[in-house]
Amino acid sequence: MAAHTPPAIDLPAGPSGLVFNIMRFSTHDGPGIRTTVFLKGCSLHCFWCHNPEGRKSEPEAIHLEERCTQCGDCVRACPHGALHLNGRLFRDLGLCQRCGECADVCPVSAQQLAGRWMSVHDTLVEILKDEVFFDESGGGVTVSGGEPLMQPEFVEALLRECKARRIRTALDTCGYAATGILQRVSENVDLFLYDLKVMDPEKHRQFTGVGNELILNNLKMLVERGSAVTVRVPIIPGVNADAANFSALVEFLAPLGLREIDLLPYHRIGSAKYSRLHLSYQMEGMEPPMPAQMDAVAARLTHDGFSVRIGG
Numbered sequence: 001m002a003a004h005t006p007p008a009i010d011l012p013a014g015p016s017g018l019v020f021n022i023m024r025f026s027t028h029d030g031p032g033i034r035t036t037v038f039l040k041g042c043s044l045h046c047f048w049c050h051n052p053e054g055r056k057s058e059p060e061a062i063h064l065e066e067r068c069t070q071c072g073d074c075v076r077a078c079p080h081g082a083l084h085l086n087g088r089l090f091r092d093l094g095l096c097q098r099c100g101e102c103a104d105v106c107p108v109s110a111q112q113l114a115g116r117w118m119s120v121h122d123t124l125v126e127i128l129k130d131e132v133f134f135d136e137s138g139g140g141v142t143v144s145g146g147e148p149l150m151q152p153e154f155v156e157a158l159l160r161e162c163k164a165r166r167i168r169t170a171l172d173t174c175g176y177a178a179t180g181i182l183q184r185v186s187e188n189v190d191l192f193l194y195d196l197k198v199m200d201p202e203k204h205r206q207f208t209g210v211g212n213e214l215i216l217n218n219l220k221m222l223v224e225r226g227s228a229v230t231v232r233v234p235i236i237p238g239v240n241a242d243a244a245n246f247s248a249l250v251e252f253l254a255p256l257g258l259r260e261i262d263l264l265p266y267h268r269i270g271s272a273k274y275s276r277l278h279l280s281y282q283m284e285g286m287e288p289p290m291p292a293q294m295d296a297v298a299a300r301l302t303h304d305g306f307s308v309r310i311g312g
Helices: 073-077 101-105 120-128 131-137 152-164 179-186 201-208 213-224 243-256 272-276 291-303
Strands: 016-026 034-039 060-063 083-085 089-091 111-114 116-119 140-145 168-173 191-195 229-235 260-265 307-310
Touching: 016 120, 016 152, 034 120, 034 152, 060 089, 060 272, 073 083, 073 101, 101 111, 116 120, 120 152, 140 152, 152 168, 152 179, 179 213, 191 213, 213 229, 213 243, 229 291, 243 291, 260 291, 291 307
Parallel strands: 034 140, 140 168, 168 191, 191 229, 229 260, 260 307
Antiparallel strands: 016 034, 016 116, 060 111, 083 089
């Protein structure tokens, strides 16, 4: 297939967003083939988070020591003198300005910058590279995070420009945001991928850092406005994979008429990122749920009248 060249885009100056990844050809963030834009900054701090680089609302320098060849290119490129070699690479966090110069010159991508400011224009240029795949697969763009509603002006502007080009839009959110912000952004969202992590409010606060009253009320608001919503539930053994949580989930969702549920099994894929960010991993020793356990949860929810997918 010939390469697709996006048309020139003429946009007025607008808000910039702090983006830490743009994933192309995604099949797990909504229907069809999608481009997922991951934004930095999150209002929750879930113990099991697999994108810890999306938590802080600022760029972060990451060093993948296992890739480093100690060539010294990054040391020479650093304009702030924050890097030096002495048997291994050392970074002075007090001097590092997270400018990304080291990541730009690293030949093996051992130096990376999680989070770069991007305009709506530049983000849209990346999205439009995959437009032909959206049309053929029924896909589109998904904005995720972190929590994208931490950057509402950028999200609203980006989704509005996507809708103006008839690109289907999805927003992956935990729902912890001012209701007015969510209402405003929802005008340009075709599908919400809405996370419900734990139904018990105190347990939710224990494992995410915040209560869930606002999250549940915002979900009710979206349903009342007629928004399309797929509920996403991470299955975390020892946290929410118990009968009481599923009973509360069914009791809450059934009156709302929400029937689409994606079950997302806990995994440890992102655990290695924590040490690179100088963070502790709070789920150390926790094993992912067995396939039989996931099947049992799916069967229970299916019996209660829900359409269930494992994996989302």
